[in-house]
Amino acid sequence: MSKAGDRTAYTVTLSDVSAGYGGEPKIRRITLTLQPGRITVLIGPNGAGKSTILRTIAGELPASAGAVLIGSAPVASIPGRELARRVSVTTTERPDTGYMTCFDVAAAGRYPYTGAFGRLSAEDREKVAEALRTVRAEEISGRLFMEVSDGQKQNVLLARAICQETPVMLLDEPASYLDIRSKLSLLGALSAHARRYGTCVVLSMHETDLAERIADFAVCVKDGEILSSGVPAEIFRQEIIEPLYGLPEGSYDPLSGTCEFRGAEGKPELFLISSGGRGVPVMRELQRRGIPFAAGILFENDADLPYAKRLAAKVFTAAPFRDIPEETAAAALDAMEACGRVITTEDPENAPVQAQVASLIRAAEDRGILKSMEELW
Amino acid sequence: MTLPEHGQLKAPAGAEGNGRGRTPVPFFACVSLTLAFMMAFSVGSGSVRILPGEILRILLSGGDGSAASDIVLLIRAPRVLSAAVFGGALALSGYLLQIFFGNPIAGPFVLGISSGAKTAVALVMIVLLGSYRQVPSAVLVLAAFAGSAAATGFIILVSRRVRHMASLLVAGIMSGYLCSAVTEFLITFADDADIVNLHAWSEGSFAGMTMDGVKTGALICGAGFLLSVLLAKPIGAYQMGERYARSVGVNIRFFRAALILVSGMLSACVTAFAGPVSFIGIAVPFLTRRILKTQEPLVLIPAVVLAGAAACVACDLIARTAFAPLELYIGTVTSLFGAPVVIFMLVTRRREAG
Numbered sequence: 001m002s003k004a005g006d007r008t009a010y011t012v013t014l015s016d017v018s019a020g021y022g023g024e025p026k027i028r029r030i031t032l033t034l035q036p037g038r039i040t041v042l043i044g045p046n047g048a049g050k051s052t053i054l055r056t057i058a059g060e061l062p063a064s065a066g067a068v069l070i071g072s073a074p075v076a077s078i079p080g081r082e083l084a085r086r087v088s089v090t091t092t093e094r095p096d097t098g099y100m101t102c103f104d105v106a107a108a109g110r111y112p113y114t115g116a117f118g119r120l121s122a123e124d125r126e127k128v129a130e131a132l133r134t135v136r137a138e139e140i141s142g143r144l145f146m147e148v149s150d151g152q153k154q155n156v157l158l159a160r161a162i163c164q165e166t167p168v169m170l171l172d173e174p175a176s177y178l179d180i181r182s183k184l185s186l187l188g189a190l191s192a193h194a195r196r197y198g199t200c201v202v203l204s205m206h207e208t209d210l211a212e213r214i215a216d217f218a219v220c221v222k223d224g225e226i227l228s229s230g231v232p233a234e235i236f237r238q239e240i241i242e243p244l245y246g247l248p249e250g251s252y253d254p255l256s257g258t259c260e261f262r263g264a265e266g267k268p269e270l271f272l273i274s275s276g277g278r279g280v281p282v283m284r285e286l287q288r289r290g291i292p293f294a295a296g297i298l299f300e301n302d303a304d305l306p307y308a309k310r311l312a313a314k315v316f317t318a319a320p321f322r323d324i325p326e327e328t329a330a331a332a333l334d335a336m337e338a339c340g341r342v343i344t345t346e347d348p349e350n351a352p353v354q355a356q357v358a359s360l361i362r363a364a365e366d367r368g369i370l371k372s373m374e375e376l377w
Numbered sequence: 378m379t380l381p382e383h384g385q386l387k388a389p390a391g392a393e394g395n396g397r398g399r400t401p402v403p404f405f406a407c408v409s410l411t412l413a414f415m416m417a418f419s420v421g422s423g424s425v426r427i428l429p430g431e432i433l434r435i436l437l438s439g440g441d442g443s444a445a446s447d448i449v450l451l452i453r454a455p456r457v458l459s460a461a462v463f464g465g466a467l468a469l470s471g472y473l474l475q476i477f478f479g480n481p482i483a484g485p486f487v488l489g490i491s492s493g494a495k496t497a498v499a500l501v502m503i504v505l506l507g508s509y510r511q512v513p514s515a516v517l518v519l520a521a522f523a524g525s526a527a528a529t530g531f532i533i534l535v536s537r538r539v540r541h542m543a544s545l546l547v548a549g550i551m552s553g554y555l556c557s558a559v560t561e562f563l564i565t566f567a568d569d570a571d572i573v574n575l576h577a578w579s580e581g582s583f584a585g586m587t588m589d590g591v592k593t594g595a596l597i598c599g600a601g602f603l604l605s606v607l608l609a610k611p612i613g614a615y616q617m618g619e620r621y622a623r624s625v626g627v628n629i630r631f632f633r634a635a636l637i638l639v640s641g642m643l644s645a646c647v648t649a650f651a652g653p654v655s656f657i658g659i660a661v662p663f664l665t666r667r668i669l670k671t672q673e674p675l676v677l678i679p680a681v682v683l684a685g686a687a688a689c690v691a692c693d694l695i696a697r698t699a700f701a702p703l704e705l706y707i708g709t710v711t712s713l714f715g716a717p718v719v720i721f722m723l724v725t726r727r728r729e730a731g
Contacts, residue, residue, distance in 0.1 A: 060623060084626030095618040096479070099670045111614050111625035117675060118610035164625065 006085045009036035009198050010071040010167045012057055017066035019056045020224075025064055026052040027224040034217075036167065037198035039191060041211045043235075044221035045245050050204035053221065054170045057202065058089045070168060084112040088161040090171040094153060102148060102156045103141045106132055109164035131163035132156070135189045151182025158186060162193055169194070171203035175210060183207070187214045209257030212236040220244045255306055263287045263311035268294035270376075271336040272312070273344040273361055275353075277303035282345060283311040285377070294339060296332045297324055297357055324356045333363060342370045401669055401676045405683065412687040416461065419694045420453045424702060450588070457690060459586040459594060460707075463647040464657055464689020465682035466598040468665075469605055470647070471658025472681045473640035476612050476674075477633065478536065478545070481666075482722055484659030485525070485644035488549035491653035492556035493528025494521035494645050499560045503567045514593050514649065521649035525641045528552060533637070581652035581708035583693050594650050601643040602682060608635055609674040616672055654689070655708050656715020661685045663722055688714075 012034040020026035027049040034040050034057075042050040055061040057068055059075040068075045070086055078086065088109065097105055109131070110124045120128070132138045135155040140148050145156060154174055161169055174190070175183040191214055194201045205211045211218060211232075218235040220227040222244055228235065235241075241252045251259050263283070270286065270293040272279055279295065283304075286293050295308040296316025308315045316332045318324040336342055342364040346353050353361070364370040421427045427435075427445055436454075440446045471484040485491045501520040535548040605612075611632045614622040623629050647654060662677070665684045669676060692710040699705065 058624060060620065080623075080628050081626040084624065087624070089620065089624035091618075091620050093618050093620060095616070095621065097617060098672045099666065100616070100672045104672070105617065108614055108617055108621065108625060111610070111627075114610070116607075116610065118613055119675075160621075 006165070006167055007197065008071065008167055010086060010200060011035055011069075012168055012200055012202070013067075013069040014053075014057070015067050015069075017056060017063045017068055019052060019061050019063045021061075025224065027056065027221075029066070030056075030226055031066075032219060032226065032229070034168075034200050034202055036200040037194065038216040039194055039201045039203070039214055040217045040219060041215035042202065042204040042219050042221055043206075043208060043211050043244070044227075046206075048221045049224040050221050051172050052224070054089075054172050054202065054204060057168075058087055058170055059083055060089075081112055084164070084166075086166055087168040087170060088164040088166040090157050090161045090169070090174055092173050092176060094150075097145045100145050101142055102137060102145050102152070103128060103132070105145045105156050106137075106141075106159040106163060109160040109162070112164065127163045127165070128159070131159040134162055134193055135159045136185065149182075151178045151186070154178060154182070154186055155189070158190060166199075167197075168200045169202070171201070173204050173206065175205060175207060183210060190214075208236065208241060208252075212257045250310055253306060253310070260307065260310045261287055263313065264290045264292040265313055266292040268292050268313045268335065268339050270294070270341045270343060271296075271332075271339040271364075272308075273297075273342065273346060273357060273364075274304050275299075275302050275346065275357075278345040279304040280307045282343065282373075283307050287311050294335050296335075297328060297360065299354075324354070329356050329360070332360060336360065336364060336369075337367070340369055341376075343373065343376055344370065401671070401680060404669055404680060408680075408683045408687050412461065412683065412690060415687065415690045415694060416457050419457045419460075419690060419697070420449060422694075422698055423448075423453065455586040455588045455591050456583045456693065458591045459651065460583045460689045460693040461686040462591065462595045462598050463583070463651050463654070464661075464692075465686040466594075466601060466643040466647050467654055467657040467689070468661035468681045468685025469598075469602060469678065470640045470643035472662040472677065473605060473608075473636050473643075474658070475662060476615060477636045477640065479616075479618070481663055482546060482659065482719065484656070485640070485648075486553070486653060486655040486657075487546060487659055487719070488528070488532050489551070489553035489556060490525045490528045490532065490549075490641070490644055491648050491655075492553035492560075493531075494525040494648035495653050496556040496560045496563075497521060497524025497527070498649055499563050503563055514590055517649040518593075518597065518646055522642060522645035524556075525645040525648065528556065529637060529641055581654045581706055581711075582696075583651050583707060584704070586650065590650055594646055597646040598643060601639050601646070602678070604635070604639045605678050606675070608632070608639070609678060612636075612674040613672070651707070653708065655712045656719065657685055657688055657692075657711055659722075660715040660718035661688050663718060 014030050014032040017030045018025040018028050030053060042053060044050055052061065056063055057075065062076060070078060075083065107120055107128045110120060110128060111118065114120060114124060129138065132141055135158050137152060137155045137159055140152055145153065158174065175186060178186065187210060190201065193199065215232050217229065218232055219229040220235060220240060227244055228240055236257060237254055238252050241247070242249060247259060248262065251262060253260055264287060269291055272282060272293055272295045274282065274295065275298065292313040294314040295312040298305045298308055298315065298317050299320040300317055301320045305317065314335060316328055318328055344361055346357065346361060348358045348361060361370065417429055417432065420432055421429060425445065425448055427449060431445060432449055435446045435449045440450045467485065474483040474485060474488065475481050497520045498517055501516060531552055532545070532549055536545050539545055539548070611622065611627045614625055614627050615632065619629055644658065661684050662681050665677065665680050669680060671677065692714065693707055696705040696707050696710045
C-alpha cells in the first residue's frame with residue numbers, strides 16, 4: 001500500500017452538470033474547468049448552489065446529468081479509497097468529537113493511507129505534525145478539539161485536509177464565522193499550501209473582499225447557474241457583483257471589495273470639505289446619523305471621491321492637476337451657503353491645501369458657518 | 378498573507394502526540410480484577426456457601442456429582458458467566474448504536490430495540506410452547522433479531538424525520554411501551570403453565586441459564602465483538618460525522634448497515650436469552666469514555682465489553698443476594714443504577730459537549 005499522497009496534477013472538469021436533492025435540480029448545466037495550482041473561489045448569494053457544486057465534485061451527490069471528471073476519470077467511477085486520495089473535503093460542520101484532540105482530528109486525514117485498524121505509523125504522525133505546523137496549530141495539537149476556538153478548529157480541519165495529501169481540495173465556506181485575523185491566517189496557510197504543491201483548490205466564500213484577494217479564478221453562482229467566471233480583475237466589478245447579489249446600484253465598491261450603505265438622500269444640510277481619505281469616517285458618521293450632505297471640491301483622483309459618490313447627496317468634482325473652473329467653485333460656494341453648516345478635515349494653517357479649496361474654507365469661516373467636529377456631534 | 382496564530386512558534390515537548398487520553402492499562406487491570414473477584418464471589422455465595430478452594434476444585438475436576446458441584450456447574454456458573462457475556466454484549470451494542478446515531482444517549486433499551494426483541498420472543502414462545510415442550514434457543518435468537526430489526530427500522534425512520542435527539546428518545550421510549558403492552562397482553566391471555574417463566578423473562582433475568590445457552594450466547598457475542606473490532610477504523614472516522622467519513626473513503630452505506638446489524642445481533646442475542654436488561658448499553662459506554670477520556674475505538678471496544686461484563690455481574694450479584702432468599706429482577710437493579718446515569722448525562726450534556 002503506497003503511503004505517499006497522489007501528487008499528480010488533476011484538472012477537475014464539469015461539463016453540463018445538473019444535480020440536486022429529490023426531483024428538482026439545485027444546480028443546472030454547470031460547465032467549469034478547475035485548473036491545478038489555482039485557487040478557484042465560488043461566490044454568490046446564500047442558497048445559490050455553491051455547496052451543491054462542491055458536493056457534486058466530491059462525489060457526495062451524483063450528477064443527474066452531465067459529467068464530473070477528476071483528471072480523466074468520472075468521479076462516480078473512482079472507488080472510495082482512491083477518491084479519498086485525490087479529493088479532500090472541508091465543510092462548515094463542527095463535529096462533536098468528544099475526547100479527540102486536535103492532533104486526532106487532523107490525523108483523520110491519514111485514513112486513506114493507514115492499515116486495517118487505522119494505526120498511525122511514525123511517517124503518518126510526522127505528516128500530521130507537519131500539516132499542523134503549516135496551519136500554525138502545532139501548539140494546540142494536544143488540546144481537545146471541542147475546547148479550542150472556531151478559528152483554531154477550522155485550522156485543524158484544514159490541517160486534516162492537508163495531511164490527506166490530495167491534489168484536489170474542496171472547502172465549503174472555510175472562513176465563515178471566523179474573526180478577521182483567523183480568516184487571514186487560514187486563507188494564508190491554504191494559499192501557501194496550494195502554491196507549494198500545485199493543488200487544485202475550490203472554495204466557496206461569502207466575503208467578496210477576501211475572495212478577490214485569494215482567488216486566482218472566480219466563479220459567480222446564482223440560482224443554480226453560473227452567471228460569469230474569470231480572473232478576479234474581470235469579476236470583482238460593480239456591474240458583475242451588484243446583480244449577482246441583487247445589490248442596489250452603486251453599493252458595491254470594487255476598491256475595497258465590500259459594500260457601502262447608501263447615504264441619506266434629500267436636500268444637503270451640511271457641506272464637507274475633505275481630501276485624501278480623511279473625509280471617509282466623517283461621511284460614514286453622517287450616513288449613520290441620516291444627515292444628507294454635500295461634499296467638495298474633490299479632485300477626480302482623490303481617495304475620498306468613491307465614498308463621497310456613494311454617501312453624499314451632492315458632490316462637486318474637478319479634474320486633477322489643474323485649477324478648479326470658476327463655475328465649479330461658484331456652485332460649491334452657493335451650495336455651501338445653502339447648507340448653512342460646513343465641516344472640514346483640512347487644516348490650511350499646517351498642511352498645504354489647494355488654493356481654491358482653501359478660499360472656500362476661508363469663506364465659510366468669514367460667514368461664521370464653519371463648525372468643528374465637536375460642535376457637530 | 379500569513380499571520381502567526383500564536384506568539385511563539387516553538388512547540389512544547391511532546392505536543393504532537395495524541396497522548397491526551399489516559400493510558401488504558403490501569404483501567405483494564407482494575408476492571409478485570411474486579412470482574413474476576415465478583416464472579417468468584419457470586420459463584421460462592423447463596424443459600425449454600427461454597428468456598429473459593431472448593432469452587433476451584435470443582436471447576437478443575439469437571440464435577441463429581443456432589444450437591445456442591447451441581448450447584449456450581451449447573452446453576453451458578455452458567456448464571457454468572459451469562460451475566461458477564463451478555464453484560465459485555467449489551468454495553469458493546471449500546472456503544473455501536475451511539476456511533477450510529479452520533480449521540481451518547483442511545484442504547485438498545487432506551488430506543489425500544491430491546492422491547493421489540495422482547496415482543497417477538499414472547500410471540501414465538503407462546504405460539505411454539507403450545508405445540509412443543511421446548512423452544513430451541515436458535516429460534517429465540519432469530520425471533521429476537523427479527524423483533525429488534527423491526528424496532529431499529531422504526532427508530533431509523535423516525536431519526537430521519539426528527540433531528541432532535543430528545544424527540545428520538547421519546548419515540549424510542551414510546552415504541553418500547555407499545556411493545557411491552559403487546560407483550561403483557563400476550564402473556565395475560567396465554568394460559569400455559571410455562572408462560573409463568575415468560576413473565577420473569579420479560580423483566581430480565583439470568584436465572585435458569587444453562588451451560589449450553591452460555592456457549593451459544595458466547596459464540597454469537599464473540600462474533601459480534603470480532604466484527605466490531607474489524608469496524609474500529611471506520612468507527613474512528615465516522616465519529617467526525619458522515620461527510621468527513623465519506624471524504625476519507627468510508628463506504629457509508631455499507632458501514633452503517635454493518636454497524637446496525639452487529640449492534641442488533643448483540644442486543645437480540647441478550648434479549649433472547651435473558652430478556653431486556655435496561656440501561657447497561659447506555660450507562661457503561663458513557664462512564665467508560667469518561668474514565669478513559671478517549672474516543673479511540675480500539676481502546677473503547679474492549680474496555681466497554683469488560684466494563685459491561687463487570688457491571689452486569691455486579692447487578693446480578695445484587696439482584697440475587699441483596700434481599701435473599703427473595704430475588705430481584707436484573708432489570709430492576711440495572712435501572713436503579715443506570716437511570717440516574719442517563720439523567721446525569723442529559724443534565725450535563727451541554728457542558729460535556731463544550
